[in-house]
Amino acid sequence: MNIKNIINKKLKKNHQGKVRAAHETATISFIVAASKVLICVSILIYCLSLLVPLFWMLITSLKDQYDYATNLFGFPTIYKFSNYKNVLKFLPVKATIVGLGTVQYSIGLMTLNSLLRAVFCPLLIVMCQAMVSYVLSKYKFVGNNVIYMIGIVVMITPIIGSLPSAMQVAKAVGTYDNMFMNIITCSSNIFGLYFLILYGMFKGVPWEYAEAAFIDGASDYTVFFKIMLPMALPTCAVLFVLSFLGVWNDYATPLIWLPSYPNLAYALYILQINSSAGAVGATTPMIMAGFAIIMIPTVLLYFISQNLIVSKLNVGGLKG
């Protein structure tokens, strides 16, 4: 009888334990599922908050001013594609240049300025950083560690308030208001996020490829340009695209450093600032059309390189 009781008790306890475990598992599963839904809904709301203004921009860009004022969020009653043409009339920028007086910059010239900087600056930036990170990651030489340490120090040491000095130096060496000088010196900041990414990338490439090439009589340059750089090309392409996106939309550099070389982003920025102040006749739908126009190249470029971008951007630690 006693033994039967003990067995029954043990079975009951076992059963209770199993039920409790099942209960706990069910609770955890519920919490996990609820969290997933909560996070999913949060991201969904966030995504909608990003899409709504863009969608609003696109439908507004097709309205006339009256339609915009009376029907702010609805679809256009008449689709006014001419906004895309008309905004171009307001984009040309006027600037006063010492010695030349007031100069008007055509859209063609501003597009050229945009393209020159957006193509050549990223090329130089990525190339310079690739060269430095390759040498530092693959060659042992006196001072290698010191240079790498300097890079880390430069990266994490906040130098604040150097703008007045930078302005003086830029004027002294001739990079201020000089497109050519600005482009060839745009890679002056060699130690940054790109350096970290490329350094990590080259570090991971096996040196055996280079050794095999050296045995076959290849020079260091051949190894870099014909073996290592092509292997780093996907990462370099991503960095080029990201840099291109940044420079194409850069209105601040013409504003601060290149006042005689306005680009499209600068023209749109000035148009928007002036229209906010009520100074020019460009309507809000026209300005929205301008936003849409300037987005086209960057959106195209992103969609072409989307898979590369989302897979090749890895940032490691800052251990010195």
Place this chain on the structure above:
Amino acid sequence: MKTVTKNTIKKYSFIVSMMIYPAILFFIFYVGVNVNSVLLAFQKVDIAGRISFNGLNNFKNFFSLLIAGDNLVSASIFRSLSMFAINLVICMPLYIIFSFYLYKKFIFYKIFRMIIMIPAIVSTFIICLLFKKFVDLALPQLMAQLGISDNFPKLLSDQRYTFQTTLFYMIWVSFSTSLLVYPNAMNAIGVQIIESAEIDGVNIFQELWHIVLPLIYPTISTFLITGVAAIFIQQGPLMAFYMYNAPPETYNFSYYMLVEVMTNTSSNYLKFPLLAAMGVIITLISAPVTYIVKFILDKNDPTV
């Protein structure tokens, strides 16, 4: 012996040729600019542009401004700090949670990933101008149409809300870069680690806390260190929103410096030494803080 020397010369000439151009630029535009900035902090420029030694007067003037309650300088410094604190407390956990969602490839992850990238693709510049138009023009009308408020303020023009709105904007657009880098760092974690943890019955919270976070610690640490380093460099969207005319209630230190340098261009060079002294002092405060943060983070690195 001759071959060794020849090879060494070849190797060094290759290294020098690869590094010489970036090094020259670095010396002019980093070392030169910063050395000049320090020198400028001890100088005085008169109206004719003549430069003379000014001792510690610029530093004294900066402290006098602070002590005299120059609210613009001290408030700008305070706002720079609060921008970082909010980023750390609100954004960082959200970046990691959202990144984990994308990394685990939960429902709609592909479309979410694409949409979150919008600020990076379209450019923060366009998003910024669009946000301004939306908030100041469309939102008050939307609120009126929805019957929520007939007098909904223009958030970027009404000085009571401008700082909060710019902060909101910064958080709102900040996800794209982080949600690109963190999921990639998570993807670098070995599949077998996650699989064996799943066999051992870990749930996703345990996976995030005990496996993923420690393994992406170097990336988190990098973002934290560079974030601390950028506290007084981060300008936010003020220039895009307002050019040089932001309401004083929104100023942060970096924007304050920019406005001081770029406005009143005929005589602003007179202020350069004082501004350089401000920069030197703030650098002397924030650089050690950055190194302390780095030291603490390195010390606690679980991947070591």
